[in-house]
Amino acid sequence: MTTKRFYKEPLSSLKTYYQELETVDKQCLWHPFTQMQEYVKQDPLIIVAGEGNYLIDIQGKRYLDGVSSLWVNVHGHNHPDINEAIISQVGRISHSTLLGTTNIPAIELSRRLVEITPPGLTKVFYSECGATSVEIGLKLAFQYWQQRDNPRPKKIKFAYLQNSYHGDTLGSVSVGGIELFHNLYQPLLPEHVCVPSPYCYRCFLSKNPDDCEMACFENVLSIVEARHEELAAFIIEPLVQGAAGMIVAPEGYLKKIREICDRFDILLIADEVAVGFGKTGRMFACEHESVSPDIMTMGKGITGGYLPLAATLATDEIYEAFLGKQEEFKTFFHGHTYTGNPVTCAAALANLDIFEKEQTMVHLQGKVTRLQELLTRCKSLKHVGDIRQKGFMVGIELVSDTKTKESYPYEEKVGIRVIQEARKHGLVIRPLGDVIVLMPPLSTTEDQLREIVDITVAAIKTVTEG
Numbered sequence: 001m002t003t004k005r006f007y008k009e010p011l012s013s014l015k016t017y018y019q020e021l022e023t024v025d026k027q028c029l030w031h032p033f034t035q036m037q038e039y040v041k042q043d044p045l046i047i048v049a050g051e052g053n054y055l056i057d058i059q060g061k062r063y064l065d066g067v068s069s070l071w072v073n074v075h076g077h078n079h080p081d082i083n084e085a086i087i088s089q090v091g092r093i094s095h096s097t098l099l100g101t102t103n104i105p106a107i108e109l110s111r112r113l114v115e116i117t118p119p120g121l122t123k124v125f126y127s128e129c130g131a132t133s134v135e136i137g138l139k140l141a142f143q144y145w146q147q148r149d150n151p152r153p154k155k156i157k158f159a160y161l162q163n164s165y166h167g168d169t170l171g172s173v174s175v176g177g178i179e180l181f182h183n184l185y186q187p188l189l190p191e192h193v194c195v196p197s198p199y200c201y202r203c204f205l206s207k208n209p210d211d212c213e214m215a216c217f218e219n220v221l222s223i224v225e226a227r228h229e230e231l232a233a234f235i236i237e238p239l240v241q242g243a244a245g246m247i248v249a250p251e252g253y254l255k256k257i258r259e260i261c262d263r264f265d266i267l268l269i270a271d272e273v274a275v276g277f278g279k280t281g282r283m284f285a286c287e288h289e290s291v292s293p294d295i296m297t298m299g300k301g302i303t304g305g306y307l308p309l310a311a312t313l314a315t316d317e318i319y320e321a322f323l324g325k326q327e328e329f330k331t332f333f334h335g336h337t338y339t340g341n342p343v344t345c346a347a348a349l350a351n352l353d354i355f356e357k358e359q360t361m362v363h364l365q366g367k368v369t370r371l372q373e374l375l376t377r378c379k380s381l382k383h384v385g386d387i388r389q390k391g392f393m394v395g396i397e398l399v400s401d402t403k404t405k406e407s408y409p410y411e412e413k414v415g416i417r418v419i420q421e422a423r424k425h426g427l428v429i430r431p432l433g434d435v436i437v438l439m440p441p442l443s444t445t446e447d448q449l450r451e452i453v454d455i456t457v458a459a460i461k462t463v464t465e466g
């Protein structure tokens with residue numbers, strides 16, 4: 001295939017290249033989290049454009065973007081303000097390094113991030129994806145205890161929740177608790193400290209969340225109490241364990257984790273990669289419980305979902321433990337080539353400006369309530385076991401038997417079949433196992449929310465009720 005400037009061709013002419021593109025896609029491209037043996041049997045969905053809350057494929061068909069292009073898009077696609085910021089910055093310079101020099105968008109964005117995050121977070125360290133922001137958080141926490149005044153060298157482990165997901169690099173996998181993704185890599189990983197997670201629908205204590213008084217927390221407490229001398233930090237996805245199937249923690253859970261961290265001298269790392277930038281109904285999920293972590297990681301929505309950027313924020317106390325003369329070797333010896341890339345930071349600044357200009361968080365509140373009302377329709381479906389929602393993050397757990405909560409056999413691929421059915425009707429969503437995930441851009445209108453839920457309900461019915 002000769003290299004064509006496809007992006008210069010009119011959209012309407014692209015469909016003539018479909019077969020050629022399909023062949024190359026299947027020959028050369030290895031897709032993430034995808035069983036390629038099955039992928040190559042299907043017709044690929046080739047996205048060529050985006051417009052607001054819609055994706056447009058190569059045939060010109062429009063789809064609502066029901067998972068905000070993997071939980072990243074905030075204000076819709078092709079927003080003129082973000083486009084303009086990116087293009088303007090490219091017109092000046094596309095990249096220069098933060099090792100030894102600095103740039104204006106990275107400087108400005110660091111101040112804005114400090115202003116909008118919970119009190120106490122004062123320093124910003126950039127990277128390019130959620131997993132690297134987590135790696136940085138883990139390394140900062142470890143190194144802090146090693147070299148602060150009054151060091152605590154035994155603090156080299158991390159507490160993490162069962163079912164947690166913090167990315168795919170080895171460090172982040174080592175604090176991940178999803179068997180399917182993480183177990184295979186065990187031989188490569190340092191051992192950390194796993195504590196039970198509050199998955200109320202499948203409570204490991206078989207309690208009822210209405211009157212359990214968070215009994216599961218006692219298990220967390222006893223593990224932390226026993227191992228706190230070696231714990232550098234507790235890492236948590238605040239309020240929603242996204243990749244586990246949108247598991248929503250009971251109210252007050254995060255605050256309790258903060259309390260035990262304080263009580264046992266453990267740093268708290270809040271991984272806001274998925275939940276940050278409005279997705280739970282607040283700018284950051286920690287705000288729901290007025291929690292200030294010691295370290296906060298963010299990515300995904302930081303640029304409005306346009307370009308890869310991530311950040312790890314830390315407190316003055318952590319930062320100061322890294323200060324000293326060059327020859328004391330207290331430097332944080334970490335940095336990725338594109339750290340603080342000015343184009344991505346310009347996109348992030350435009351993203352934050354739109355939050356203000358369009359009053360995104362104000363308008364979101366009514367839409368969250370509307371989404372909740374719309375979702376009640378799912379309750380009557382024969383195979384819907386649980387519906388979980390926090391803000392614009394939704395998980396609909398499908399089960400073969402709602403009484404016993406028995407899951408479908410893996411090979412039935414119920415989740416995948418539901419999203420394929422939804423796609424036929426103009427909705428792009430992705431499942432997590434048999435949990436159907438909805439997480440549209442925050443700009444999605446009430447009418448579009450209704451359409452998303454209508455299509456999802458119909459798809460679930462077709463697949464599970466025949």
Ligand SMILES: Cc1ncc(COP(=O)(O)O)c(C=O)c1O
Nearest residue numbers: 129130131165166167242273274
């Ligand atoms: C909570 C959380 N942390 C980290 C990550 C990893 O982000 P990335 O895929 O950008 O590396 C994800 C991705 O879904 C996530 O949900």
